[in-house]
Amino acid sequence: MPEVSQRGQAMPVSPFRKLLPFAEAARQQGKIVYPLNIGQPDVLTPPEMLAAVRAADIQVLGYAPGAGTDSYRRKLEAYYQRAGIPARFQDIMVTTAGSEAIHFAMLTCLNPGDEIIIAEPFYGTYTAFAIAAGVRIVPVTARIEDGFALPPLAEFEAVITERTRAVLVCNPSNPTGYVYRRDELEALLSLCQQHDLFLISDEAYREYCYDGAQATSALSLTGGERHVVMVDTISKRYSACGARVGALVTRNADVWQAAFHFGQMRVCPPVLEMLAAEAAADLPASYFDGTRAEYQARRDLTVARLRAMPGVTCPVPGGAFYVVARLPVDDAQQFGQWLLEEFTYHNQTLMLSPANGFYHTPGLGRQEVRLAYVINQTDLAAALTCLENALLVYPGRSEPVPTANVEAVSI
Amino acid sequence: MPEVSQRGQAMPVSPFRKLLPFAEAARQQGKIVYPLNIGQPDVLTPPEMLAAVRAADIQVLGYAPGAGTDSYRRKLEAYYQRAGIPARFQDIMVTTAGSEAIHFAMLTCLNPGDEIIIAEPFYGTYTAFAIAAGVRIVPVTARIEDGFALPPLAEFEAVITERTRAVLVCNPSNPTGYVYRRDELEALLSLCQQHDLFLISDEAYREYCYDGAQATSALSLTGGERHVVMVDTISKRYSACGARVGALVTRNADVWQAAFHFGQMRVCPPVLEMLAAEAAADLPASYFDGTRAEYQARRDLTVARLRAMPGVTCPVPGGAFYVVARLPVDDAQQFGQWLLEEFTYHNQTLMLSPANGFYHTPGLGRQEVRLAYVINQTDLAAALTCLENALLVYPGRSEPVPTANVEAVSI
Structure with a gap:
């Protein structure tokens, strides 16, 4: 059998x-x-999202472009600009939820057998994506005694091998809720620059920082153009977990193009749910x-x-x-x-x-x-x-x- | 860099x-x-599909179960029964389009470096899925002179190695339109049984056979319980390509369970589009x-x-x-x-x-x-x-x- x-x-x-x-x-x-x-x-869930789907006049529910509809990508660009994130239309690839963005980021940045460093505890599902992509996760342990702050950079350096290709951060962090400071992210980027690594940044919870704090997008770090691959989703932002719409955003055109080719295998993201996402992108920052x-x-x-x-x-x-x-x-x-x-x-x-x-x-x-x-x-x-x-x-x-x-x- | x-x-x-x-x-x-x-x-696209989405009273667009909603799986079961296909509720895993079903079938049935035999010409995107899954495609050539009929079984046997793990057929075929006869499928299953291979059957075009012909589902082959993994989609069936809803269907509980675990990494299929799919599953065979x-x-x-x-x-x-x-x-x-x-x-x-x-x-x-x-x-x-x-x-x-x-x- x-x-x-x-x-x-x-x-x-x-x-x-x-x-x-x-x-x-x-x-x-x-x-x-x-x-x-x-x-x-x-x-x-913002009623505008479902209203947009209800109002759509669709005769043939056809495929959308592989990187998402132009109209949604334009609105996402505007949303990122409002959030102070320098993401342009051509940097944005719409994905089927953040899940697919993570999957494509791993497939695009790492070969089978390559290593990705992640501070643990981390979103457990990264392990599943790593298995699917044939990638080895190398953990660096954040400690509850430190409030789960970024472990010392020396601990990252200590585990870098010739197979290391990327560092992955989730900011704000699921599961710890830790919000990385800009200087911590800059230090990580600097490490990535020294060792030719990608910095994959999962920013699903960007809007939910407390006590007046603001999350720093890895895309906004100076000099990160070739290194940073940001993965995003509307699931948490708009309490719309069931609408499977996310994005992979990078200013590295080679990475974008490769991710786009992976995207062609599933033709396009969910079309009705992109309509809902587009309505959400119109919501004001308030x-x-x-x-x-x-x-x-x-x-x-x-x-x-x-x-x-x-x-x-x-x-x-x-x-x-x-x-x-x-x-x-x-x-x-x-x-x-x-x-x-x-x-x-x-x-x-x-x-x-x-x-x-x-x-x-x-x-x-x-x-x-x-x-x-x-x-x-x-x-x-x-x-x-x-x-x-x-x-x-x-x-x-x-x-x-x-x-x-x-x-x-x-x- | x-x-x-x-x-x-x-x-x-x-x-x-x-x-x-x-x-x-x-x-x-x-x-x-x-x-x-x-x-x-x-x-x-059948207006019933969009009407079902419009009529849904959704306050929180939350996650669905990883294998799809129970209600949709029950309706799919009824649809398969009407089509003469012995697929039970517990055999059905709802996926994000047929694409994901193909991807999960490859991940579940083959290890990196394993081989899958496919009669060419075949749906070109299989190549992309194989690259993503680290799987090697071994082609057997169907000839236009034969109307793209199944190549002689001896040609499949000739390319089987110790790394061969599966045979993939698309029936009716994209791109050739060839409809496999039951005896051809039985011969393929028999080959799979002899060599401990999976038979992955892409049946996206089931309903569209002409001149009174009917497609034979690989799931209906006697003795195929452990071998057959059927992948399906509503894209073509209901002219709803933009609704990214498909299914992986197998009576092999181990395969189903492993596919379900791969499914957990993306949490669930698109929820609004499953509502549309559910309405479609209610449409009569006529x-x-x-x-x-x-x-x-x-x-x-x-x-x-x-x-x-x-x-x-x-x-x-x-x-x-x-x-x-x-x-x-x-x-x-x-x-x-x-x-x-x-x-x-x-x-x-x-x-x-x-x-x-x-x-x-x-x-x-x-x-x-x-x-x-x-x-x-x-x-x-x-x-x-x-x-x-x-x-x-x-x-x-x-x-x-x-x-x-x-x-x-x-x-």
Whole structure:
């Protein structure tokens, strides 16, 4: 009998979906399960997006150009200009969500067997893209004690080999919420320049920085023209995760052209959803103010509640809508399963993401979890009350390494 | 400076897009250019599809399940049952168009460096997917003199090595329109069974078989449960190329599970377009009758006109909406460019696809073109008149190997 490929067998289960079967079972038992496991916000999608699709007069739903419609690319250019990002029409390739942009960036910048350096913990799905692209991830570990700041550059330099082709950053970071300072990004770019590496920058959460901070796009770094490949998506920006529209943006025309050729294999991005994306690109910058304020309030609530729980370590994330916390438990994955199988508090419980799925180095993150503060504050507070009570009675409770709570906010 | 990966540099330009810049230049000069180069039909998309999207009451456009919504998978199951294809709910994984299904099938069934056998000429984009997946395509040549029928099984056997992992067929075939007979498919499956190979079957054009013929799904072959991976799309079925919704369907649960894990990396297919696809799946089988009759009339027109042109060889395609013809020209790609740059007939010309992009073996198909009969009969007739007149005056006219016109229709 033919067998599934080794890479097929190696594909990991999404770290934020590992506990899904247990959550489904819990719900079938009538429990309320608060979903803090996945970055699926409850924020309303701007009605303009769906209105644009409704209003479209389409007789034949035909292919679009491989790099996206000209009209959408023009509007994206204007959006980037408003955001202070020097991305021109010809630098923008529309993709099927940020996922495809990451995939194309890896295929375009790295050959099979090449290495890409990523600070861990990182978005677990990068591992899946690396397997699909035959690329080896080399982690550099960011530490919760440092608020998940960029590890010292020497640690990046130490792992560069002749197979290293790229450094990948997610800024603001999923899962840590860390927002890279401009000087950190400049240092990374300088490293890339010295070693002929690409700097792939995942900026999905650009708009969601708190306390007045602003994310720095890698595209805005001086001298990054040949090195920087930015990947982007509308999923989080407009709470439109189901509209699979993203972008790969680079001023390196060779990279753009190669990515475009990869893009030809899937002909074009989803056409109806590009219409929705185009309407979103027309929204003024002020659109984000309300959503940002809401996320900041949720972050403040989450961090305050976590820090009040004995034994919990929790940096203050400066952006995105996640926090990675260390819990006083033997094993966060077992704890997560126990929350769904064994625990209830007034018939409620929560689903979280064990952080081991966000670390590449085996054994790291065993006591850490990622919480996505994507539900309304009432439910969020209820979920955190569940967590607080669960930690008091969890049979596998164990004191973690004591650590002062630290700030991860960027200036 | 960092350089684009070798695979990025190796990515081919889509064979049906090679002449696009020349077509654009011709249109800017005011010429009418009939697009016979790409399978983008002018048939109206069923209004039910767009109505379903308009009617959807969506507050938060969130992620869908990775394998597609349950409701769409149930409707697809019913559609397959109506089509006599034994595909169950749990066999169906919804993908982002047929493209992604092909990509996942390759990633799941083959390791880097493994070989996949495909009868050429084949859908040129398979080459791009193979490069992306690090897979080596091994061609077996179908001949225009045989109406592009399945080459003798001995020719497949002759190229099987220890790295061979799969055979890929497109049925009905893009670009030849050949419809594989059940006994041909059974012979292929038997070969796959003997050598532990997967049989990947691209059935995008299932509904469009002519003269009363019906396509045989590889999924319906006895004993194919572990071997067959079917890839599908709604693009051609409902003239909805811009809705990027397809499916990977297999009764091999291991393959399904691995494909599902690859699917987790892109989280889910486009949600709005799955709504459109769901409405399409509700259309009765009779929906296809009108479209099929229209395509058959176009095929008849195309074949009759081509055969009336001196020196042209043209099999009768039994399905899909393409024909591969051999023209009395020195080089079909140069001819195609000349059509756009140098030629007009009453200010009209046509764009075709040089067939060399559909052959894997260098040098083959030099005198052949693929024509897509996707435009209305009036325009199609005008395009063929252009072609007829162009062949009379093309300076690179050369008599091809004389061949009797043959039938490619399956019984």
